[in-house]
Each structure stands twice: as C-alpha cells, then as structure tokens.
Amino acid sequence: MDIFQLFAAQLAILIAPEEEGQKAAAVEEATQILVVLEDAFTKCSKGRKFFGGDRISYLDIALGSFLAWGRVIQKMYGLSLLDECKTPKLLQWAQHFCADAAVQDVLPETDKLMEFAEAFVAAKLGKPASG
Template sequence: MTMMAEPVKLIGCFGSPVVHRVEVARLKGVPYELITEDLNNKSGLLLRHNPVHQKVPVLLHGDRPAICESLVIVEYVDEAFQGPLLMPADPLARATARFWASFMDKECGESMWMALWTDGEAKAAAARETKTNLTLIEGQLPEGQRFFGGDAIGYLDIALGWIAHWMGVFEEISGARLLTEEEHPTLCRWAREYKANKTVKQCLPNRDRVIAALMPRKELYISIAKAMATQR
C-alpha cells in the first residue's frame, strides 16, 4: 500500500486560523477527513493524540503517531505527499521562509495579541510594534511578486494566510485597527490575491459565522493577554 492510499484525518475546529493553515495544504491535493472538535469540551481523541498542548490542529496519517502544530503539519504534508512543492527548493529560501513563519507566530503574533486584547498604553505600544512587524513581513514580498512563495502560494503564504481573513475578524471583535491599505498596501494586495485563490476559497469559513464563533472567546483572549503582559 502506498502512503497516498492511507487515510488522512485532520482534527480541527470551526473558525481556527491555524487549522486553516493545514486545510490550505490541500493545495497538495491530499484528500482528508475533517474531524471537528468542540474546544469547550475536548474529545478523548484530541487529548490522546495531542497530550502535550491539547490543541488543534492534529494530523493523523494512517496509524502513524499523530503530528501536531500547524506549521509542522504543513511541512509534513509537503514532504510526505506528492504534488506541487509548498516549501522553496533552495535551502536558503527554505530557512528564510521558516524564519519568517516563526517570526509571525512569535514576535508578530505576540504584539498583535497585545494590540488586540489589552487596553490603554499597553495596547497603543503593541499596535505600534505590530505595524513595524507587519512592515518587516511585507518587506519579504518583492515588488511585483504575487505571493511570498513566488507565482504560487507556498509555505510562507500558508503561514501568514490567516492575516488575510482573520485579521479583519479579530479587528472587528476587538475594535483595534492594525492592518490598513494606507500603511501596508503590498500586504493588503497580497491578502486579496491569497483569498481569491480557488483552493484557499474552499477553506475560508464564512466571516460572520467566524465572528459569531469567536466572539464568546473574547474574555478568554483578554485574560490570556493579561497573563502575557505580566511575563513581558
């Protein structure tokens, strides 16, 4: 039996930007079954397969040990299955893509979270930091190039892809404004092209439904930001 023939299951949930990353990896053409979790009442399946973080996404490929963490899963899918390469072929370009994906999740993700879910001077300082971080990310997209991956969507586009759909969602829920056409025209242009892609479109959840699903988690987001502030 070939690897392709083994069932692929994705433990995810509705409206998650990190689950979206794995769903977009369907650019590889890998069919999978989506198992939708209720994060307020996590299943035994999720706890068994991701005992460390107890978070989605989790990928199950045949009867192999589970693969956790969205970007790790995207890399796995890219390497384990045939289809268009998501990672750049050149080792330096691969390292650079990984660097910026990590920057998105660490430095930029943290500043964004604080800008969205804190108040007062902390919020203003984090918004300034976020805008600088977005400018740094934007600088990775050469003028005239469609995607971070070149002519086609690649690993870094997938890592950053949630900005295109979820940034506006989070802005609406929180009232913050972080990504604007005036300040980041290239990133906004990229976001439009990313969302217009046929495969991406199939994995973008309805905006109003995402807002409705995430709105009740607002207090949780605020409490996480408060805890993060004490560690800064």
C-alpha cells in the same frame, strides 16, 4: 524578526487594556512587524501576487493563517493592521490570498473566531464573555 512576534502582537491587541495605552503599543508593534513583512514580500514576490510567485506557496499559507486574526481585530476594535499607506503590497497580497478558491473554504469564519476571541479575552481579563 520572528513570525511569532506577529502572533504575540495580535494577541496583545486582543487582551491589552485600552486605558493603559498597552493596546496602542501592541498595534504599533504589529505595524512595525508588518512593515518588515511588506519589505520581505516585495523582495520575494518580485511583483507577483504571492510570496513565491503566481501561486500560493507554503510561506503564503503560514503567513495567511494570521489574516483571520487580523479580521477579528478589525471587527472587534475597528483596527486594520494592513493598510494602503504602510503596507500596500501586503494588503494586496492578503486580498489575493483570501480570494483564492483554495483558501476560501478553509479560512475560519470571522464571526466564529471572534466568539472564541471574546471568550478567551474575557477569561484572560476575568470578565464574563459578551456573547
């Protein structure tokens, strides 16, 4: 699995047409990738809060950058890619990551990122932006 596949799946969720079933396929692909990450987190963290232990590491930062887009997807489409059933440990990791003081000031604001996403999606689909 390549981490860029997660970015591609998130992008596909944003721009895929609902009526053609492409969005559902993109959600399924993202879910499969996150299940693999759940397994990797379980092995790497050894029961601790972050991939490398008790403190945020480079890997946490790299993967944490995808969380902002996950929030946008959740707000735009009501889809939560991390959930208690399929990725419970990754969900806890995300909560710990986003709650960390070092992250709170640098994680993009969901509403601002959503404005960008809406404009991007509108341009990609050839429609006027809603905002």
